[in-house]
Amino acid sequence: MILVIGAQKKRAQAISDIFYYMGVVSYAVTPTEALSEISGLYKAVLVVTPESLPDAKDLVERLRSYNAKTPIFAITDAPASEYPQSIFDSTFPDSIYSSTLIEGVVAYQHEKMIPISAHYRLAGIDASCTSDVVKVFDTPISFTKTETMILRYLISAYPIPMSARDILKFAFKPSRRPEITSIRTHISVMNRKFREIRGKNLFVNIQGKGYAVSTPELIKALDEAK
Secondary structure (H helix, E strand, O other), X not given: OEEEEEOOHHHHHHHHHHHHHHOOOEEEEOXXXXXXXXXXXXXXXXXXXXXXXXXXHHHHHHHHHHOOOOOEEEEOOOOHHHOOOXXXXXXXXXXXXXXXXXXXXXXXXXXXXXXXXXXXXXXOEEOOOOOOOEEEOOEEEOOOHHHHHHHHHHHHHOOOOEOHHHHHHHHOOHHHOOOOOHHHHHHHHHHHHHHHHHOOOOEEEEOOOEEEEOOHHHHHHXXXXX
8 A cells, every 4th residue: 555645635646546547555645644644554655746845854754753664755856865865765756657656666665575565465365456357376356446456455454454434445536435335235246256266255344343354364363362
């Protein structure tokens, strides 16, 4: 997951929407919202036009104090001397293509051997953006784009269960969010498709907490907790 931060929420949302079309789970916020939103779920932070912020350096320092392991990038046309690596892990020009931007982020994460934002793999499931289809132990499964984004989000969140409201927030574009009741339908359809291949449900609904990918480890932990 990528947290996109911009002084202009509309610009940050536009970039987040592009990520959505590329299959990358992201969420757009203002600098003030970012400080309460940042968490270990995010594998990268992208600050849009930091020169438009009152104090970009202070924002980055505060973000790092909350989550020091998450790399922080910026889209900026400011001189390199203005934002050295001591502030951002890497910067990208404002004119960069979205595909090149993701490649740059992934290359950095790969080099540092940290979780990669475009990879969504768990327990034999591969829903990574580099593939046209979701595969379960190399067997393709016919998930729609919406279903795939739900899966990617829940893989990102694993093992933390996420509510239907959380799924709406992260797996859908703000302009295309359905009624919250539709999440149960999506989960049910995805479980049925998964059962046809693996003979079991893809997701487990943990009472009072939300949905999580049903891995053997999680099911064992739930059974032991009873």
